[in-house]
Amino acid sequence: MNDTLWKTRPDLTAAGAQRLLAAAVAEGRRLGLGLSVAVVDASGVLRAFNRDDGAMPASAEVAIGKAASAVYFAGPSGALEDVVARRPAFATIPDRIMMRGGLPLLIDGVIAGAVGVSGATPEQDEAVAEAALARMVSDR
Numbered sequence: 001m002n003d004t005l006w007k008t009r010p011d012l013t014a015a016g017a018q019r020l021l022a023a024a025v026a027e028g029r030r031l032g033l034g035l036s037v038a039v040v041d042a043s044g045v046l047r048a049f050n051r052d053d054g055a056m057p058a059s060a061e062v063a064i065g066k067a068a069s070a071v072y073f074a075g076p077s078g079a080l081e082d083v084v085a086r087r088p089a090f091a092t093i094p095d096r097i098m099m100r101g102g103l104p105l106l107i108d109g110v111i112a113g114a115v116g117v118s119g120a121t122p123e124q125d126e127a128v129a130e131a132a133l134a135r136m137v138s139d140r
Helices: 014-028 059-070 077-086 087-092 123-137
Strands: 034-041 046-051 100-106 109-118
Touching: 014 034, 014 046, 014 109, 014 123, 034 059, 046 059, 046 109, 059 077, 059 100, 059 109, 077 100, 100 123, 109 123
Parallel strands: none
Antiparallel strands: 034 046, 034 109, 100 109
């Protein structure tokens, strides 16, 4: 039995959230996409957000839901599409978006936060999230 009363884990800071947001926004603009981008911390709480001009209003909530889903389910939000297909009740979980575009930020194998992207195709959303995470990790 472990007698430790608390644990230490990586958690995205405000500065880290802004850096991840900037990387995703820059990638989306480079590709000419009008996107919403959300960054959440290790608890799934929103830390940074941007909705580009031209991004559909609904993309805002979708981006936030994708990011939170990546934290809550400990993996890419798109991996949950198959779960929903097999067990439709999962689609009723409030504020979770189970489609591609949300990816966790892993630090030493532990989730420190996540990025969610919405406004383009699911494949493009996920590619922007991947590029932002790669940039974040390379800057580390």
